[in-house]
Amino acid sequence: MKKAFKYRIYPNKAQQALLQVTFGCCRFVYNKTLDIRKKAYETDKTKLSKFDLIKKITPLKEEFPWLRDVPHVCLPQAVYNMDAAYQNFFKSGKGYPKFKSKHRSRKSCKFPSSHCAVLQDTSHLKLSKLGLVKYKKDREFAGVLRHIVVTQESDGRYYASCLVETGADAPEPQPVEASTTVGIDLGLKDFIVTSDGRKISNPRFYATIDRRLACLQKHEAKKTKGSKRRARIRLKINKLYVKKRNLIKNYIYYVAKTLLRESQTLVMEDLNIVGMVKNHSLAKSIQNICWGELRRVLEYKSQWSGHNLIFIDRWAPSTKTCSHCGFHNSTLTLSDRSWVCPGCGTHHDRDINAALNIKRMGLASLLPAVSGFDGRGEVGYGLDEASICTV
Ligand SMILES: [Zn+2]
Incomplete structure (x- = not known):
């Protein structure tokens, strides 16, 4: 059975800078390979596999040398993610994969198990090229690590989601009574x-947050685009959005837990x-x-x-x-x-x-x-x- 454990991580200044570059490079590779795949199909109906596209990373590194600055293992993972979105489009009829945007898309990068580790004794993650990153160990896990996805939320906090193969089988469903x-x-x-x-x-506790959000959004609209003041207000707004999402999530988990317990x-x-x-x-x-x-x-x-x-x-x-x-x-x-x-x-x-x-x-x-x-x-x-x- 696979389970994911999400922890807040505390990268230092240098690690944060490297993570930002890595997020950017992963987004770049995602968009570039999606573009290559799209164009190849449009010109002569060539269907490129994910392995064909991973081979394109090396020439891309020649053309854009800054791609070499980031953990090299994260770039093929970006291609895998793109491929998963592409396959999803055919299988489930979900929309055609979109290009990722610098401002709107979620910032993330993925480390395969060969290039990351969780040191539970010292509360550190070991990530390729980044070194040791401290994390908040609010719970322990046992099992084999599959991969770690590092993300940054819009409020600026960093998180690591560790996918673990627990080795235990899912319990057999009980007979229905x-x-x-x-x-x-x-x-x-x-x-x-x-x-x-x-x-x-219905969860109603976020009404005050909504009022505060509306107020801040009015303030934001009055500030010059690209100014520091506007960015400061934007951060406040994002923090509130994350808070609201977490409150709702917390409520959902509470309801689900109550229903399943009874x-x-x-x-x-x-x-x-x-x-x-x-x-x-x-x-x-x-x-x-x-x-x-x-x-x-x-x-x-x-x-x-x-x-x-x-x-x-x-x-x-x-x-x-x-x-x-x-x-x-x-x-x-x-x-x-x-x-x-x-x-x-x-x-x-x-x-x-x-x-x-x-x-x-x-x-x-x-x-x-x-x-x-x-x-x-x-x-x-x-x-x-x-x-x-x-x-
Ligand atoms: Zn009746």
Whole structure:
């Protein structure tokens, strides 16, 4: 099983200068090889492999001698990254790789395991050409180091992400039981609502940060472009952005941890990533980002701990169906927060009812391998074909 451990690092002045040059050279090689590959295909449909492109680094060093100043192992890694983005474009239909920008793109460089080491006894990283770099050892790891990616955040801090092969296999998922399963509805008003009636509200603590950001951005706009004052304000803004991101991240991890601690199996809707991007409301877009991140965290954490994570079709009729008798209430509108089922008279909270349906549909998709569940609702509500979803 592979795990990544991220540490804050404290490079000295000389190391910082070298890292900045390395980030620049990696970006340069990334852009240059992407350009070569693009042009080769456009001119005579030649498809260059990543190995062909790595061979281009040597002539590039002749042409641009400053490429020799940086750790040489980082440059082929930039080509690998470019190739991964390129392959991703064909496999997952994600956008064509873009050229990296000096100001907007993330600053990073990668050291393969042959040219880096983690000295856990002295809290130092050993990186090719950079030497020993101190890091903040907030936790230890055991396993074989695969690579280290050094990055600089927009607030100026440096981090090292160490990918480690732990040697342990991922635990076998536990059998699904109805009693330890929870359905999760991505709520309209709340962040998520669970089938056991819990509502977790949207993260709101960053409202003060947003106000401060708006104020600073106004100040920034009044300063001359390229001036030191403008750069100083920019740094303050970036620090706030990083703080906001970390607060949200912290919240997501807290929610994920709580959900996994209390249930063995989680059922949630499949998210619509494309539709999310199109949503322009700020509060909604933040909620969407949080859902996407929560899903990502739940996916890998459930793998590590042997939990089951089931996704149901996002078009499944979870909201308008009565979780008690199966009545389909087609008159329900977006503004109805609660409703009484005309079929059986049960009073429903809109989101909790949806979460209960999601739980039932998730369990139904796994039949007959579920104990304590026969495909029926609370009062013998039979399972119709429409509510059986494939995962
Ligand atoms: Zn009903």
